Amino acid sequence: MFKLKTEEEEIEAVGYVRQSDEREDKEDISEQTQRAKIKAYCDFNNIKLVEVFKDIDYSGFRISYTKRPGIMEAFKYCREHPKVKKFVVFNLSRLTRRKKDFHLIHSLLSSIDVDICSASEQLDFGTATGRLLTSMLVDFNEYYSDNLSDVMNDNKATNAEKGRWNGGPAPYGLKKNSDGGFTADGEKAITVKTMFRMTFEGKGPYLVAAWLRNQGILTETGVHWTPRRVRYVLKNVTYAGMQRWKGKFHKLANTETLISWEEFEYLQKTRFSKDNVWRGMHNRQLLSTLLRCPDCGSKMSSRKTTATSKRRYICDNKNSYGKCTSPNYDTETLDSAVIGLIGKLAKERYQPVHVLPELSEQTQKDQGISSIKKLQNELTVLEQAKQKVYDDYYLHQKLDETQFNSLMSRYDARQKDVTLMLEKIPLPTKTNYGDYDDVIDLFAEALDVLEPDEKRKAVGLVIQKVIPGNPAIIEFRWGEKREIPASAIKYGNRSVIY
Template identity: 25%
Template sequence: MKAAIYTRKSKFTEEGESIENQINMCIKYADNILGITDYEVYEDEGFSGGNIDRPQFKKLMRDIKTKKFTHLICYRLDRISRNVADFTTTLEILNKYECSFVSIKEQFDTSSAMGRAMMNISATFAQLERETIAERIKDNLRELSKTGRWLGGPAPMGYKSIEVENNDSKGKSRKKHILEINPNEIETIKLVFKLFIKYKSFQRVSRELEKNGIYSRSGTVFSRELVKQAISNPIYVIADKQLFEYLKSNGAELHEENKINGKFGAMPYNRRKENGSFAPISSWIVSVGDHPGIVDSATWIECQHIQNDIKLIVSNRQCTSEHALLSGLVICGHCGASMAPRKQTNKLSNGTKTLYRYYTCNLKNKSATRCDNKALNAYDAEDYVVNKIKSTTQEDIMKLYLSSKERSDIKFTNNKTIEKLKNQIKGNEKSISSLIRKVSTLDETVESQYLIQKNYESEILKLSVENKQLDNKIIELENQNENISDLRKDLSDITELYENFKKFYDYTESFEDKKRLIRSVVKFVVWDSDNEKLDIIPVGSSLQRSDFGNLAFRSKEQRN
């Protein structure tokens, strides 16, 4: 038997169950209760349990799918995930690959039916508690909305946040933040709305702003996402009855309508979901703010209608990716970004319409000046890839991979580098522990010692960030080593995949099955319009998508 030990902590801190404490408790449980002395540790420090997008957790799941472990041990249920859906999905994977799950604190073990049932009940109650907290937060926002106040944080473009003091109902002095017009940015916001009504395209507005030398507050390109955020934000609109009627018809909760005076802007609350994405209008709580509005309600509402029309056009199309055999596989050979499938209908001179499908660089979609790679004809690309796979011989397959000696050399070098990086991490951890001990002995009331403490804390943070970067590098090298090992072991299986492709592709009717057949042998493809070259990177290759990311922003001469 072999156990995987998984630990997670949201941020670097000496309080609570530290990563080290979690590991020690899991090791003791494995040894004393399960009788397992063979184990491997996976650590994610600085990652939230709100989702499972964590590097070490992903690696753990990959290893479990190879049936590397008989048990997964963690200190507490929420170390895996605080989301019931994610947790349930994880349990299904564990069950499928015959890996028992043990949670020490809750004393759950999925090797028994009762353990599985109790674990699901516990996870459900934990989510119920989180939803109750979320409802309380919404109640608080509802009360705050009655004040129309700005809750602080970076002001949206077009405004600046000013701290002011006033007295509450008990005469006690309180600080709050209010929004004032930023004269350097207000014209940009007005222009964004004007251009959007003219062009009815987020991307076109972004390009027009860049063409005219107008950038975001941070000096970066005013991307289509920034345009969309500005257009969607009701904070810019002057609150009036027309606006409130529109918001009410879309399900928003409204307050302080009596403050409408044709000058103040709307103040929205609860515009984001728990996962950070933007919520629909039906989830908003909107009041009349104390700040001046920038655009009139008719303009803002017209922009929302245009947005809805854009969404309708997209939803009424048959999903583009469902007709793109290489969806998710195409990489831009100029900047390393993914290339997304798109389509448009062109009208010919004789009046007939023809569908044109292509793949375009996502970076270029955001800003035309950031990448000069031309679109890839989808029909030609898909035919080329399919025919190339069909014509692949056994000799070709062998040539696609590095020789055993070359791969052994790569793995040997990687292992040496990993060992060096781990030693560097250990050295940093010792330095961090030493600095923490020094901080604990300082008297922060003494000015000179207070400054020393700040320097220590800054150094601790610097070392912690460096360790996280080193961890990511180790993960990258370990993944590369895994690719090498898997290839050497499964070369005959990969040959069989090519044979299956040749046998079944032409007789497969399901579009999704055709995509799966392609993905069984193609890792990704790289398009370079300068040389009109489409490179196919096969499954098992040591090349990663990230290997092409360093091409970003290179000139044509540098790429060649």
């Protein structure tokens, strides 16, 4: 074993430990094993190990090093402590199994004068031999991971074809049996069957979730059911005794079904087909993605209330859990008010009251004129003077041709100069619209002719957030906030109209 030369000042190092979530031989490279090896390497080479960072259950191949919190903390520590000169790992595969990531890590550490050291391979990247062997080992590690991934995919494909489960926890309502399949899990299985039955009766995920909450039934993790979780159950092919692999369905062996495959397919085509999903997205209301509840901050959706056929914006937290007490907001009037506000902003841009009354300093200095009004008055005087010269020459014969041409040339030149001065005067707006300043007026006109879905997307380009209430607060992307007062509040503060 090669022993590093000792220096007058003791070298400091940090250690790094990574344990993958996909290895079956974790005990061979456990956290304790890696720590002990790193400590022994540092002791033998007279290196002071000052800190050890770790990432447990993080893949070195599937996950980029930038998404591992432990190694990022280690890099930060090295930058903040210049005395650290070594970055010690159990072996190079613990650092990463991706060649590209390794070179990025090496480049980062080299920029702060830190060398990578491998305790198992006895490599120090600070030496020429270490760099040569390290490059070879990195290539091998990447090859190993690529090959392992191919083997795992082949094994999973074989499992699917033979009806074996490809791994993962049992879905809610099912439990694994000794034959490698699934059996019904008592009351939970009855709950799943009821969810499918309610869906066949025409009840959507929202109503199913509401029924589950009313019954006090919780998910496997002990939380309340939401429409999203219900939809996940209703689309899970495992309940029909199948599993999906690479876009194909394979029958699971030794598995008890909670719904027949024919019924499951019918349900997917009629309730969860792509066509139905697209129509739902297409029919979203104008402010669906922008609204935030004024009481709890949750997102809001447009729903038809039971009392009337009109749509209302309702807090999702209120709709899903019944916790939020915020009122409903009339969809049609709020949408119209927001569109009207955008049009109002466009009209405000060049109102006369927003035009600067003063000229630029250069104009004031050169011409001695201090306002737009004076320039406009001068244009009027020049026009009158030209008319008088014209009359004196053609009607009254008071001027000869030379005098006429001289006066007209002088007035024309001055008139041209004044006109140019007026054109150079900026027409500032009362509000700065940032990047949207040049298009806000055209944008307001375009909203009138866009299709509903395109209009919704367009409004999202200029509006950051809408918080309904009395008044409703509209936050624009250039930082401005505007208010829209409510025109009526009905049903005991339960419904707001704009």
